[in-house]
Amino acid sequence: MIELVNICKYYQTGPVTIKALDGVGMNIKNGEMVAIIGPSGSGKSTLMNMLGCLDVPTDGQYFLDSKEVSKLDEDDLADIRNKKLGFVFQSFNLLARLTALENVELPLIYQGMGAVERRERAAKALELVGLSDRLEHTPTELSGGQQQRVAIARALAGDPPVILADEPTGNLDSRSGLEIMEILKGLHRDGKTVILITHDLQIAGQAGRVIRMHDGRIVHDGEVA
Numbered sequence: 001m002i003e004l005v006n007i008c009k010y011y012q013t014g015p016v017t018i019k020a021l022d023g024v025g026m027n028i029k030n031g032e033m034v035a036i037i038g039p040s041g042s043g044k045s046t047l048m049n050m051l052g053c054l055d056v057p058t059d060g061q062y063f064l065d066s067k068e069v070s071k072l073d074e075d076d077l078a079d080i081r082n083k084k085l086g087f088v089f090q091s092f093n094l095l096a097r098l099t100a101l102e103n104v105e106l107p108l109i110y111q112g113m114g115a116v117e118r119r120e121r122a123a124k125a126l127e128l129v130g131l132s133d134r135l136e137h138t139p140t141e142l143s144g145g146q147q148q149r150v151a152i153a154r155a156l157a158g159d160p161p162v163i164l165a166d167e168p169t170g171n172l173d174s175r176s177g178l179e180i181m182e183i184l185k186g187l188h189r190d191g192k193t194v195i196l197i198t199h200d201l202q203i204a205g206q207a208g209r210v211i212r213m214h215d216g217r218i219v220h221d222g223e224v225a
Helices: 043-050 073-083 100-110 117-127 145-155 174-189
Strands: 002-013 018-030 033-037 057-062 085-088 160-164 194-196 209-214 218-224
Touching: 002 043, 018 043, 018 073, 033 043, 033 174, 043 160, 043 194, 057 218, 073 085, 073 174, 085 145, 117 145, 117 209, 145 160, 160 174, 174 194
Parallel strands: 033 194, 033 209, 085 160, 160 194
Antiparallel strands: 002 018, 002 057, 209 218
16 A cells, blocks of 8 residues: 655755655555654654655655655645545644534545535544534534544545544543544554554554654564564
């Protein structure tokens, strides 16, 4: 599903070159669940942005579903994000004035989907995360765990093969965090490729594979260590 070949991302700050990613290579198979961990400044967030087609590398190649995406322009990258990738963020990123159903519908609007199918898809996605009784609630009427479930439903609505979750339990209490992880593991069991960034080793240990970053490089790739 995903192949990175010698990916580098450099930033110039005056005379200093910062190597956010320095020769990263990896393969992620279709249906894997992978956790990316590492200290602040290790490159894990830059790597997530690269995997999510939110940024392009300075050098190297990125293949997603056998297509090289590292040299595409912004319009093509946006099209791939809409069709191939679902995003879940620590801060939920829900629009406060919209209902749960309307928040989940948003990416489907960008895909040009008709109103009837859009609402059906959004309602089904919310049912999958256990929120079929909260369709008309706004984010302020939902708990943190429920808001993150809405965010997961939004990521699922377009049926993308890859789910990218950036600190998905970071703003939640331990019980809600466990519930969110159970949903993500369920998606993995259903065949989705799930990639999550976390600083929590207990959360990372629930993935089948852990990639540890340090100074822009992969220093471990396997089980938790």
